[in-house]
Amino acid sequence: MGFWERWRIPIMLAPTMAVIILLFIGGLSYGTLVSLGWQPIIGRTEISLEAYQNIIFSEQYASVFWQGLLLTIWVSFASTFLSAVLALATALLLRRSFFGKRLATFLYQLNLPVPHVVAAIGILFLFSQSGLISRTGAQLGVFGFPSDFPVVVRDKYGIGIILSFVWKEVPFVGVIVLAVLQSLGVDYEDLARSLGANRWQRFRYVILPLVMPGVLSGSILVFAFTFGSFEVPAILGVRFPRTLTVTAVRFFRDPDLNARTEGMAISIIISIIVFFLVLGYMWLSRRTIRKD
Amino acid sequence: MAPVSSRPSISKRLARALHYCAVALLIFLLLTPLIAFFFNAFSFRWFYPQLFPKEISLRAWESIVAANSKVPEALLNSTILAVGVTFSSVIIGLPAARALGLYSFRGKRVVEFLIISPTIVPGIAVAMGLNINFIRWGLSGNLLGVGLVHLVPVMPYVVLTLSGVFSNYNPEYEQQARSLGAGMLATFWHVTLPAIFPGIVVASLFAYLISWSQYILTFLIGAGQVITMPVLLFSTASGSNNALTAAMSLVFVAPSILILILTARYLSGKSSAIGGFGQL
Numbered sequence: 001m002g003f004w005e006r007w008r009i010p011i012m013l014a015p016t017m018a019v020i021i022l023l024f025i026g027g028l029s030y031g032t033l034v035s036l037g038w039q040p041i042i043g044r045t046e047i048s049l050e051a052y053q054n055i056i057f058s059e060q061y062a063s064v065f066w067q068g069l070l071l072t073i074w075v076s077f078a079s080t081f082l083s084a085v086l087a088l089a090t091a092l093l094l095r096r097s098f099f100g101k102r103l104a105t106f107l108y109q110l111n112l113p114v115p116h117v118v119a120a121i122g123i124l125f126l127f128s129q130s131g132l133i134s135r136t137g138a139q140l141g142v143f144g145f146p147s148d149f150p151v152v153v154r155d156k157y158g159i160g161i162i163l164s165f166v167w168k169e170v171p172f173v174g175v176i177v178l179a180v181l182q183s184l185g186v187d188y189e190d191l192a193r194s195l196g197a198n199r200w201q202r203f204r205y206v207i208l209p210l211v212m213p214g215v216l217s218g219s220i221l222v223f224a225f226t227f228g229s230f231e232v233p234a235i236l237g238v239r240f241p242r243t244l245t246v247t248a249v250r251f252f253r254d255p256d257l258n259a260r261t262e263g264m265a266i267s268i269i270i271s272i273i274v275f276f277l278v279l280g281y282m283w284l285s286r287r288t289i290r291k292d
Numbered sequence: 293m294a295p296v297s298s299r300p301s302i303s304k305r306l307a308r309a310l311h312y313c314a315v316a317l318l319i320f321l322l323l324t325p326l327i328a329f330f331f332n333a334f335s336f337r338w339f340y341p342q343l344f345p346k347e348i349s350l351r352a353w354e355s356i357v358a359a360n361s362k363v364p365e366a367l368l369n370s371t372i373l374a375v376g377v378t379f380s381s382v383i384i385g386l387p388a389a390r391a392l393g394l395y396s397f398r399g400k401r402v403v404e405f406l407i408i409s410p411t412i413v414p415g416i417a418v419a420m421g422l423n424i425n426f427i428r429w430g431l432s433g434n435l436l437g438v439g440l441v442h443l444v445p446v447m448p449y450v451v452l453t454l455s456g457v458f459s460n461y462n463p464e465y466e467q468q469a470r471s472l473g474a475g476m477l478a479t480f481w482h483v484t485l486p487a488i489f490p491g492i493v494v495a496s497l498f499a500y501l502i503s504w505s506q507y508i509l510t511f512l513i514g515a516g517q518v519i520t521m522p523v524l525l526f527s528t529a530s531g532s533n534n535a536l537t538a539a540m541s542l543v544f545v546a547p548s549i550l551i552l553i554l555t556a557r558y559l560s561g562k563s564s565a566i567g568g569f570g571q572l
Contacts, residue, residue: 009391013403016388016451019443024410024418027444031421041424090318098311107319111326113548115505115572117522118541121529122325125332125538130340132328138341146340167325172569179566221411221570228414230508231522235529245416249508252420267417278412 028271035265042257051265061262067241072270075158075233075243076226079165084219086166087173088211092203094174095181105178108171116168120235123164127153153236158243160236165226173218180214181207216285220278227274244270332538352539363543366524370504372435373520377442377503378496384443385450385495392451393458411448411567418444419512426513433517441513442503449498449568457491493558498568501548505572 037048055065094105111119126132134149143149153160184207192206226232233243242250244266251263300308332338336349356363391397392404410418419441423432431437465487469479485492507522514523521544529537559566 009395009397012387012391014387015384016407016447017403019384019447020406020410023422023440024413024444025406026425027418027421028413029421030425031417034421034424039424093311093314093318096311098308098315100315104315104319107323110549111322112569113501113552113572114326114545115507115522115548117505117507117525117529118329118545119325121525121537121541122328124529125328125534126325132324132331132343135341135343139343143341167322169570171322172566175569176566218567218570221567224412224414225570228416230416231526235526245414248416248420249512252423252512264417264420267414267420271413271417274412274414 031264032268035261035268037261039257039261051261052269055262055265055269064240064242064247065244065266068244068247071158071241072227072243072245075161075165076223079162079169079226080219080223082162082166083169083173083222084215086170087177087218088215090170091174091177091181091211092207094178109175111168111171112175114168115231116164116229117231117235119168120161120164120232123160123167123236124153127160127163154238156238156241158233158237161233161243164232164236165222165229169222169226173215173222176214176218177211180211184210212285216281220281220285223281224274224278227277228270329538329541332534333542335535338534349535352533352535355536356539356543362519362524363521363540366519366521367543369435369518370520370522373439373442373510374500374503376435376439377446378499380439381443381446381450381499382454382492382495385447385454389451389454390458393455393461394463407451408448410444411571415445415509416512419509423512427515432513433515435518438510438514438518438520439503441509442506445506445509445571446499446502449502449571450495452567453495453498454488454491457488461487490558493555497551497555497559500551502568502571504548 033047035051037044037046037050055061090108094101094108098104114122124131128134129146129149129151131149131153134143134146137143137149152163188206188210189202192202197205228245229243230245230249234246234249237243237246248263248266248270251259251266254260254263331345333352334348334350335345336347336351338345338347355361388407392400392407422441426432426437426441429437431440465483466479469483470476474482505522506520507526510518510520510523511526514520521540525537525540525544528540531537
């Protein structure tokens with residue numbers, strides 16, 4: 001075997017792997033070291049779990065961390081679940097043939113290239129106490145003052161954050177589902193219909209199992225993204241509780257370089273949680289799909 | 293078969309009307325946040341509870357093009373970054389995509405897993421870890437360093453898209469061209485490139501979109517020195533000038549929507565790159 005045959009594949013992979021290994025793995029590994037207290041710049045070269053202990057147990061950080069974790073989990077699970085369900089429903093809606101279908105499908109996808117920063121600002125314009133919805137209500141005589149409108153953005157339950165994610169992710173998962181539905185055609189359903197399956201049965205036993213892999217792979221990406229997202233909770237969140245990413249970035253930017261260790265530790269914790277939740281989710285979804 | 297009646301039954305017509313209402317409601321809900329930007333961008337002294345701004349004004353737009361505006365600088369930086377990241381990611385990713393699409397080899401699944409992993413692990417952990425070393429290497433606070441970090445979220449989608457194209461590609465055409473006397477470059481230009489062109493368009497689209505929309509990586513590595521559109525927009529949004537925030541948002545999203553419309557025919561929902569939309 002000549003040199004080229006033997007080394008062809010490693011050489012072809014080298015540039016991409018260099019980026020992944022140096023920047024991605026390198027960044028993560030160095031970050032892990034920093035989270036373990038290794039900061040030679042300020043003369044700290046000992047490895048310890050102090051930052052993790054501080055975050056999880058200390059009086060100073062524990063409530064910020066645990067409340068933040070709870071909020072992050074709530075926001076990302078709720079956003080993922082709602083996006084998946086609504087994506088499925090809306091894709092089914094757009095799948096039937098009707099006059100104006102092409103236009104409707106185009107408008108459905110219009111927000112795909114809109115970045116999350118912009119999505120968050122749009123939700124703010126709509127749902128803030130003096131936003132468009134509140135103004136509409138005021139015109140109808142429902143509200144007299146902005147303060148009559150319920151606090152749904154910059155609220156402690158993260159409703160604004162969830163709204164923003166759902167608005168962004170429904171078309172995202174929906175487009176994946178639509179593509180699967182279009183490639184199926186109507187043959188399977190016609191067959192099921194001719195065998196006497198009713199509307200619900202056709203949905204439950206024919207369509208759902210076929211689109212489920214698409215819904216699940218789309219929602220894995222949604223979950224991982226929402227869990228680690230910064231812009232949306234930073235714009236639409238409150239001071240307490242803050243999501244983990246927002247807290248991590250704040251600590252990391254703290255003028256006190258010691259807080260950097262805690263910030264880094266939180267972002268490593270976020271990565272570990274996302275990694276294992278995604279693994280578990282993939283394992284579960286694989287089982288569910290196989291059962292069907 | 294029953295004769296086709298000229299008029300559908302009442303229940304069918306009702307169902308169709310309901311379906312139309314549902315579609316209209318869906319599109320309305322999806323578009324209102326976007327419409328809100330137009331309302332805000334042209335508003336001035338838009339007091340509660342006015343539904344429509346009474347005073348239409350171009351103030352926000354004037355301050356965008358004003359001499360002291362940072363928007364031109366931000367647009368320039370964003371463009372340089374997005375174009376640079378798009379070109380380099382495609383060049384870097386093309387050989388790897390070919391290897392993954394055409395050949396099977398030992399450790400392929402590990403390589404694939406490593407390449408996909410940045411789509412799952414949040415960017416902040418990576419950027420924070422790189423931050424300190426980038427400062428030391430002089431890559432913090434400049435376009436080169438920020439562009440390098442943008443490659444991390446971009447590479448998975450570029451390689452996935454292109455390897456998908458290569459898995460339906462027949463390399464024998466290249467051999468035929470070579471045996472007819474074409475050089476390596478001529479073969480690539482006349483044989484390979486036309487065959488993989490749609491994949492390159494889609495890969496570039498996602499590379500551009502992900503880089504263009506990137507906030508937190510730019511913020512952490514740019515250290516306040518690299519002002520891009522998302523960075524400027526984020527800081528403007530923290531203020532209280534809704535009209536300026538809205539106008540700036542429109543300037544920021546317009547190129548993305550335009551590019552998506554221009555490249556839409558190359559996109560299909562089944563492409564693995566579609567996942568890139570989740571990363572913006």
